[in-house]
Amino acid sequence: DPQKTAFLLRKQWTLYSVTPLYRFSNAHLRDYARLLSAFIAAEKQKGLAGGGGAFKCFFSPSQLSSRSPASPKNSEEKLIWSGWFCCVSGDDLSENVAEDFTCLPLFLANGAECYTSIVGSWFQKTFDCCFRHLAISPLNLSWMAAMWTGCKVDKTTSAMELVFSVPCLPQPLDISYAIHPEDAKALWDTVQKTPGEITQEEVDVFMDCLYSHFHRHFKIHLSATKLVKVSTAIASAHCDGIIKFLQSQYLTGVLMLLTELAISQIQ
Amino acid sequence: HLATSLPLPSERDHLRPRIDLIAFMIDIKSKYSLKNVEASLAHVDASFFLGKVCFLVTGVGRVNYCSVEMNAIWKLGEVYCSPVLFCELELEGIRVATAQRLVRMLQICAGHIPGVSALCFGSLMRNSADD
Numbered sequence: 001d002p003q004k005t006a007f008l009l010r011k012q013w014t015l016y017s018v019t020p021l022y023r024f025s026n027a028h029l030r031d032y033a034r035l036l037s038a039f040i041a042a043e044k045q046k047g048l049a050g051g052g053g054a055f056k057c058f059f060s061p062s063q064l065s066s067r068s069p070a071s072p073k074n075s076e077e078k079l080i081w082s083g084w085f086c087c088v089s090g091d092d093l094s095e096n097v098a099e100d101f102t103c104l105p106l107f108l109a110n111g112a113e114c115y116t117s118i119v120g121s122w123f124q125k126t127f128d129c130c131f132r133h134l135a136i137s138p139l140n141l142s143w144m145a146a147m148w149t150g151c152k153v154d155k156t157t158s159a160m161e162l163v164f165s166v167p168c169l170p171q172p173l174d175i176s177y178a179i180h181p182e183d184a185k186a187l188w189d190t191v192q193k194t195p196g197e198i199t200q201e202e203v204d205v206f207m208d209c210l211y212s213h214f215h216r217h218f219k220i221h222l223s224a225t226k227l228v229k230v231s232t233a234i235a236s237a238h239c240d241g242i243i244k245f246l247q248s249q250y251l252t253g254v255l256m257l258l259t260e261l262a263i264s265q266i267q
Numbered sequence: 268h269l270a271t272s273l274p275l276p277s278e279r280d281h282l283r284p285r286i287d288l289i290a291f292m293i294d295i296k297s298k299y300s301l302k303n304v305e306a307s308l309a310h311v312d313a314s315f316f317l318g319k320v321c322f323l324v325t326g327v328g329r330v331n332y333c334s335v336e337m338n339a340i341w342k343l344g345e346v347y348c349s350p351v352l353f354c355e356l357e358l359e360g361i362r363v364a365t366a367q368r369l370v371r372m373l374q375i376c377a378g379h380i381p382g383v384s385a386l387c388f389g390s391l392m393r394n395s396a397d398d
Contacts, residue, residue: 135331138296142334167296200336207298224299226332239331 005248013108015134015241017262020101021127081111088255105262134241138227146203148232149188160184163229273307287376295326318385320349328355
């Protein structure tokens, strides 16, 4: 669905891992919307959610994957917050879980943090699940850098950018390393042996080449710093668990990877 | 004695006491530290790998800062037949406990504990692998 997909692109989504939901049913989405609206209104009364205006919540099922977006809107019909559950190829988790549970391990939220925590606590209370921020380790970010560099893009738009945070300094220092996307792809093509398959060794070699190139010019060992952000034409990911989808073509692929990360955080 | 890498400078060779234990420190947050250790290992005499070498992995408290793959570390321990210890330097309790373990290992390696030698470390590791 191109309209729904366009809605997801070029927005900053904060990632959460969610444990299986108890007795969640697609048949009761209208009731959930009603209950969630009431909950948000109650929280607003307690002063826990800012902003004026009434709230409307709607849940909608999706055919692509088990996505159930929940979006409170204010009375002027401006979308102020949206969140959606996702599970792409999460068969491993679903198999090991009892029947009453629904597995939607990945949650993505866009909008004010206060709404995310309200919606999160409602889900946690109602379905006995647990939301946790999904952080992305430098190791996983390197995988994303290698994987996404290898993807074919129609028009070469943005450079590949890696951001590193330098530890143990009195003042924080970030190093931004931008690489021409064609050069990065050429490098990855020489490293990857089997198309469609990626090994840890290949990712290591790819990153090591980038690090040695940088060291040759600047005498700085990037391998001693922390990789905090990866930006490619496909998507950009930050170690705090923030993602931006940039290409609809690879949306499912990125979601599959994020689902995997969410599942490993849960287990 | 503390060093950032091996080999140690040869100028001070004659002043240096006997080395009984080498603990290689790998910071899980720094790929560079792993590369450094791998390069330094090449300068260690083979006789040390009979129980007088161990790997100390630090920074393991926070999984989300991981820049080094755990398999690479396990493989290192296997290839060099040396124990791998995990430690979180920022927590005092763990720091103290790890220091005590290392001192104990050092006593054994230096031959201060009668009846136990550094060779025992190697055979202990082999047994647990077979189990």
